[in-house]
Structures are given as C-alpha cells and as structure tokens.
Amino acid sequence: MNLQNKSLSAKIGKALIYLIIIFLGLVTLLPLLNIVAISLSSSGAVTANAVGIIPVNFTLEPYKMLVDDPQFWRSFGISVQRVFLSLGLNMILIILMAYPLSKRKSEFKGRSIYMNLLIFAMLFNGGMIPTYLVVRNLGLLNTIWSLVLPSAVPVFSVILIMNFFRGVPKALEEAAIIDGATPMQVLLRVYLPISIPSLATVALFSIVGSWNDFFSGLIYMTRTSNYPLMTYIQSLTVDIQQMIQQGINSTNLSELMGVSDRNLNAAKIVVSSIPLILIYPLLQKYFITGIVVGSVKE
Amino acid sequence: MKLDYIFKGARIMQQRKRTASKRLTNSNLTYHLMILPGIVFLLIFNYAPMFGLVMAFQDYVPAKGIFHSDFVGFQHFAYMFSLPSIGRVFTNTIVIAGGKIIFNTLLAIVFAILLNEVRVRWLKKSVQTIVYLPNFLSWVVLASVVVNMFNLDGSVNHILENFGVGPLNFLGSNQLFRPLIIGTDVWKSFGFNSIVYLAAITSIDPGLHEAASIDGANWWRRIWHVTLPGMLPIILLLAILSLPNILNGGFDQIYNLYSPVVYQSGDIIDTYVYRVGLMGRDYSFGTAVGLFKSIIGLVLILSANQTAKKFTERQLF
Structure with missing residues (x-):
C-alpha cells in the first residue's frame, strides 16, 4: 500500500515536471510563432487582433511588399557586408594575437605587456561618447568601417583562443620547428587545423554579434540609407511602439499607420532573423560546447 | 663502428x-x-x-x-550628484540589473534540474532547441515580439481579460515596466543560462543519487542534498562573476521598449548617457556619468575576481 502510494506520487511528480518543461517550451515558442503568423495574415485580421499562432486569411502580401522595399534590401546588404568584413578582420586579429600570447614569457619577451594591455581593455573602457568622438574624428561616420573597425579586436575571443592554443601539446610544435617550420608555418599548419571547433565558436560570436548590433548603426550613421538592417528595423518600429506605449491601442494604431504596417513590419522581423535561424544548428553545436568547455572545466 | x-x-x-x-x-x-x-x-x-x-x-x-x-575640474560630477534624476537613474539600473541577475539565475537552475529529469529524448532535445533560440535574436527583433504580446490589446491582455483583470498597459506604466523588462529578459536568456547548470548536474556522480535512494531519500531530498550541493560551486562562481553586471541594465532591450512615459522607472545609466550626452550633445557631462559608471564597474570586476579566486580557486583573468 505504502509502496503503491509512493509510486503514484512519484508518477504525479514526474507528470508535473513534464508539464512545467512543456509549458516553458511553449511560453518561449508561442510569442515567436505569433510574429510569424502576423506576417502571413491579412491586415484586416491583424487589425482585429484575431491572429494567434496560426495565420488568419493567409496571405503572402506583406512579403511581396517587402520585396519592393529598396531600403530594406539595401540595409540587408550593408549588414551582410558588415558581417563578412567583421568576421574576416576579427578572425585574422584573433589568431594573430592569440598565438604569440599563448607562448610562455621566456619564449616571447614582452608578452606580459601585451597581455596587460588586452586585459585592461576588457575591464575598462572610454565609454560611449569618447568612442563616438574617436570614430568621428577618424572620418569614419557614414562608412561601413565605422561598424567594423571599433570592434576589430574581440578581447574575450582572443583570450579564449589563447587558452585553447596553450592546451596544444608542445611536442607538435617542437617537431615542426625541428623540421624547419617558421612560427607562421607552425601557426598555420599545426595550430589552426586542430583548433577548428574553437575557432568556429568565436567566428559564430562574431557573426551573431555583428548581425544583431543596431547601436553602432544608430550612432555612426547619420543617413538612413546607410543603416544596417537592425538599425533600419529599429527605426521603423520605434514610432509605433511609442504610440502603443502612450496608450493608443493597436486598432487606432493600424488606422493611423495605414492598414498593412503591422504585418509588413512582422515580415521584416521574420526575414531579418532568417540568417540566424539558418546557422542556428551550428550555433547550438559550437556555442554550447564552447560554453560548457569554457566554464565547467576544472 | x-x-x-x-x-x-x-x-x-x-x-x-x-x-x-x-x-x-x-x-x-x-x-x-x-x-x-x-x-x-x-x-x-x-x-x-x-x-x-x-x-x-x-x-x-x-x-x-x-x-x-x-x-573645469569636478564640476560635471558635482552637477551630476545635484540632479534629482540621477539617483533615479542609478536606482533603476541597479533594481533592473539586480532583478535580472536573481531571476535569471533562479529560473535557469530550476529549469536545468527539471530538464535533467526528462527521459523522453526527443522532447528534451526539442525543448532545448526552442529555449536556447531567443538568446541569439536581437533585442530589435524581440522588442517587436514583446510589444505584440504586451500592448493594450495584445495576447497577454486577452488572457488576463478571461480572468477579469486588465487591460494592463505594461509598456506605459511605471509599476509594470520594470517587471516587464526583467521578465522578458529572463524569457530571452533562461534557456541559454541553464546550459552551464545542466552540464554541472550531469557531472555529478550518479552513485551519490543511488546511495541517497537506497537510504530512502525521495526526489526532493535528493535534489536538496545531492544535486544542489553538487551545483553549488558553479552557482557561486557565476553569482560572483555576475556582480559587476549590476550597473548594466541592458541598453539594447530598454532602448527598444521604453518611452518618456516610463523614464521614471525604466531609464538606466546607459540610456541616460545616450540621450543626454550623445543626443543632447552634452558630451562632457555624458562622459562624466559614463566614467563614474566605468570606475564603479572596474572596482566591482576586480573585487569579484578576487572573491572568485578566494572561494572557488577559479578566476576570470
């Protein structure tokens, strides 16, 4: 009797755990599905707030309108360009800095000076305004370089790769040097091939970071035509949000904004997230192993 | 030879x-x-x-x-401390950042413990895939999602209506704005934050659980006496290292969700510096506020690092 009771309460407890887990999964998923559904619904249905997670009066109209929005694609292009430039520059600088820094003090004189420069840059910064003024004084405003150069050295990633390089067996390097390899060759032929997973992790940091960043575009670009995608989308939604926040409900809002704006904006949001969704399997694989290795290692 | x-x-x-x-x-x-x-x-x-x-x-x-x-010496700093609004900005920052740290940690731990109990592989995998996702999306995107859910006739107010509550103006109320900010931040990142805790749980020796079961410990007791103590080092480490974030309210999120109506409860140091310093072109004053924040941040990071070194024998740098 007692045993049965126990197994019954255990079963209830188990069911409860599954319910909570499924609930948390749904709470995360449904709001995202809601945006997708809105982007696929007719403006009438959106205005009437009839859209849940399934499109109402299914239509591709918002996406057709999106195709004809030149600024959206211009900004999309700027963001793509920026991601590739940042990725290239970040990876080159990360690798070139991490390798010498992974050497012992006796092997690389001056290492501690560089290391201190790097760490202090991680702990302290000039802040928003002085950084803005440096970028402005360099004449970078309204150029793609204002989005790329200020974050050229991702300090955290340099340290991550440096630590990984330190774990590479010394014997490999010594063998290569005895065979006559130069430091550059050692780096390229010995270190890089065995660091691919770690390098993938920091590459993904870089891609996600630059794709999602709207702030650089906001302060360094004075013309909307130069906005990267996230800054462009942000500039569109901010007016609507302020109206909503000031208590106007979305029925009035849709009348004010012209009927189709909410589903069109939703379509923009969806399309702007597609690149990240595409690389999400990679993100899951490398980010997560990277995080676990980086933090639980004793 | x-x-x-x-x-x-x-x-x-x-x-x-x-x-x-x-x-x-x-x-x-x-x-x-x-x-x-x-x-x-x-x-x-x-x-x-x-x-x-x-x-x-x-x-x-x-x-x-x-x-x-x-x-002009410390004139800008003196002016800063004379402003009534600056105290509010610092309070908002600390309350919002502190709330985020506490609730993110709690939910991530609970979620990791519960998820670890799920034996149905496909369910576990799908839930993980879903809850890790928002972490990778920009606040620009997620702010739209949040506004859609929480505006006056959004889904959340529809649900509340069924319980006879509301409609509540989450985005325009100084009582509700901070909970909204903290809640949606937890929504975005609890899944991702749980990864480390999940790894900590799985590295606990299963023999300990078996021994506890044989001694007659039920699930609660095993969680309390085996799982949580096993997670404690990593919980402590992350808690200590998150301390310096107490001055980071989260610019991206708040900038995309706030409005003058909720400056009272939602304006944080970073948004304030941006608005007054950069937009208002009061460069010197904005820099002074930013510098004040950076210095406190530096002190916090250095002490967090020392504390982590002392108690967990691990450190950030």
Missing part, C-alpha cells in the same frame, strides 16, 4: 636542436609583428577613447577639441 653512428646521430640531433632553439629566439620578432596589428586597433579604438575621458573634466567644445577645451 656502431658507436660512431650513434655519436654522429647524437651530433646531428644536437645541431638540429641548437638551430631549433636559435629559431625560437628569432621567433620573438615574428611574435611582435604578429601581435602588432591587433595592438594598433586596441590603441586606437580602446585606449584613445580612454584618453578622451579627460573630457569629463573639461568644458568640451567640439570645435576646440580635447587639447584646447577649458578644464
């Missing part, structure tokens, strides 16, 4: 080693050259702005530049 070979071999080896070590010393130059480009970028984009912090002690005029603007 045979001995000769060995000697010859040894000599060649020695020569090779000598050239190898010579190469190693010559490597120094290559190392300096390798690291140079990165250091140049650091100096321009990280250290030059630090030099620019002298603005905080000047009456900075863009036309005169940093070298010719007049020094």
Whole structure:
C-alpha cells in the first residue's frame, strides 16, 4: 500500500515536471510563432487582433511588399557586408594575437605587456561618447568601417583562443620547428587545423554579434540609407511602439499607420532573423560546447 | 663502428636542436609583428577613447577639441550628484540589473534540474532547441515580439481579460515596466543560462543519487542534498562573476521598449548617457556619468575576481 502510494506520487511528480518543461517550451515558442503568423495574415485580421499562432486569411502580401522595399534590401546588404568584413578582420586579429600570447614569457619577451594591455581593455573602457568622438574624428561616420573597425579586436575571443592554443601539446610544435617550420608555418599548419571547433565558436560570436548590433548603426550613421538592417528595423518600429506605449491601442494604431504596417513590419522581423535561424544548428553545436568547455572545466 | 653512428646521430640531433632553439629566439620578432596589428586597433579604438575621458573634466567644445577645451575640474560630477534624476537613474539600473541577475539565475537552475529529469529524448532535445533560440535574436527583433504580446490589446491582455483583470498597459506604466523588462529578459536568456547548470548536474556522480535512494531519500531530498550541493560551486562562481553586471541594465532591450512615459522607472545609466550626452550633445557631462559608471564597474570586476579566486580557486583573468 505504502509502496503503491509512493509510486503514484512519484508518477504525479514526474507528470508535473513534464508539464512545467512543456509549458516553458511553449511560453518561449508561442510569442515567436505569433510574429510569424502576423506576417502571413491579412491586415484586416491583424487589425482585429484575431491572429494567434496560426495565420488568419493567409496571405503572402506583406512579403511581396517587402520585396519592393529598396531600403530594406539595401540595409540587408550593408549588414551582410558588415558581417563578412567583421568576421574576416576579427578572425585574422584573433589568431594573430592569440598565438604569440599563448607562448610562455621566456619564449616571447614582452608578452606580459601585451597581455596587460588586452586585459585592461576588457575591464575598462572610454565609454560611449569618447568612442563616438574617436570614430568621428577618424572620418569614419557614414562608412561601413565605422561598424567594423571599433570592434576589430574581440578581447574575450582572443583570450579564449589563447587558452585553447596553450592546451596544444608542445611536442607538435617542437617537431615542426625541428623540421624547419617558421612560427607562421607552425601557426598555420599545426595550430589552426586542430583548433577548428574553437575557432568556429568565436567566428559564430562574431557573426551573431555583428548581425544583431543596431547601436553602432544608430550612432555612426547619420543617413538612413546607410543603416544596417537592425538599425533600419529599429527605426521603423520605434514610432509605433511609442504610440502603443502612450496608450493608443493597436486598432487606432493600424488606422493611423495605414492598414498593412503591422504585418509588413512582422515580415521584416521574420526575414531579418532568417540568417540566424539558418546557422542556428551550428550555433547550438559550437556555442554550447564552447560554453560548457569554457566554464565547467576544472 | 656502431658507436660512431650513434655519436654522429647524437651530433646531428644536437645541431638540429641548437638551430631549433636559435629559431625560437628569432621567433620573438615574428611574435611582435604578429601581435602588432591587433595592438594598433586596441590603441586606437580602446585606449584613445580612454584618453578622451579627460573630457569629463573639461568644458568640451567640439570645435576646440580635447587639447584646447577649458578644464573645469569636478564640476560635471558635482552637477551630476545635484540632479534629482540621477539617483533615479542609478536606482533603476541597479533594481533592473539586480532583478535580472536573481531571476535569471533562479529560473535557469530550476529549469536545468527539471530538464535533467526528462527521459523522453526527443522532447528534451526539442525543448532545448526552442529555449536556447531567443538568446541569439536581437533585442530589435524581440522588442517587436514583446510589444505584440504586451500592448493594450495584445495576447497577454486577452488572457488576463478571461480572468477579469486588465487591460494592463505594461509598456506605459511605471509599476509594470520594470517587471516587464526583467521578465522578458529572463524569457530571452533562461534557456541559454541553464546550459552551464545542466552540464554541472550531469557531472555529478550518479552513485551519490543511488546511495541517497537506497537510504530512502525521495526526489526532493535528493535534489536538496545531492544535486544542489553538487551545483553549488558553479552557482557561486557565476553569482560572483555576475556582480559587476549590476550597473548594466541592458541598453539594447530598454532602448527598444521604453518611452518618456516610463523614464521614471525604466531609464538606466546607459540610456541616460545616450540621450543626454550623445543626443543632447552634452558630451562632457555624458562622459562624466559614463566614467563614474566605468570606475564603479572596474572596482566591482576586480573585487569579484578576487572573491572568485578566494572561494572557488577559479578566476576570470
């Protein structure tokens, strides 16, 4: 009797755990599905707030309108360009800095000076305004370089790769040097091939970071035509949000904004997230192993 | 004869080693050259702005530049502390950031413990895939999602209506704005934050659980006496290291969700510096506020690092 009771309460407890887990999964998923559904619904249905997670009066109209929005694609292009430039520059600088820094003090004189420069840059910064003024004084405003150069050295990633390089067996390097390899060759032929997973992790940091960043575009670009995608989308939604926040409900809002704006904006949001969704399997694989290795290692 | 070979071999080896070590010393130059480009970028984009912090002690005029603007000492700092709004900004920052740290940690731990109990593989995998996702999306995107859910006739108010509550103006109310900010931040990141805790749970020796079961411990007791103590080191470490974030309310999120109506409860240091300093072109004053934040941040990071070193024998740097 007692045993049965126990197994019954255990079963209830188990069911409860599954319910909570499924609930948390749904709470995360449904709001995202809601945006997708809105982007696929007719403006009438959106205005009437009839859209849940399934499109109402299914239509591709918002996406057709999106195709004809030149600024959206211009900004999309700027963001793509920026991601590739940042990725290239970040990876080159990360690798070139991490390798010498992974050497012992006796092997690389001056290492501690560089290391201190790097760490202090991680702990302290000039802040928003002085950084803005440096970028402005360099004449970078309204150029793609204002989005790329200020974050050229991702300090955290340099340290991550440096630590990984330190774990590479010394014997490999010594063998290569005895065979006559130069430091550059050692780096390229010995270190890089065995660091691919770690390098993938920091590459993904870089891609996600630059794709999602709207702030650089906001302060360094004075013309909307130069906005990267996230800054462009942000500039569109901010007016609507302020109206909503000031208590106007979305029925009035849709009348004010012209009927189709909410589903069109939703379509923009969806399309702007597609690149990240595409690389999400990679993100899951490398980010997560990277995080676990980086933090639980004793 | 045979001995000769060995000697010859040894000599060649020695020569090779000598050239190898010579190469190693010559490597120094290559190392300096390798690291140079990165250091140049650091100096321009990280250290030059630090030099620019002298603005905080000047009456900075863009036309005169940093070298010719007049020094005013601590005037901007004195002004900052005389403003009633600045206390509010710091309070908002600390309350919002503190709430995020506490609730993110709690939910991530609970979620990790519960998820670890799920034995249905496909369910576990799908839930993980879903809850890790929002972490990778920009606040620009997620702010739209949040506004859609929480506006006056959004889904959340529809649900509340069924319970006879509302409609609540989450985005326009000074009582509800902070909970909304903290709640949606937890929604975005609890899944991702749980990864580390999940890894900590799975590294606990299963023998301990078995032993506890044999001794008659039920699920609650096993969680309390085995799982949580096993997670404690990593919980402590992350808690200590998250302390410096107490001044980071989360610019991206708040900038995309706030409005003048909720400045009272939602304006944080970063949004304030952006609005007053950068948009209002009050460069010196904005820099002073930013510098004040950076210095407290630096002190917090250094003490967090020391504390982590002392209690967990691990550190950030």
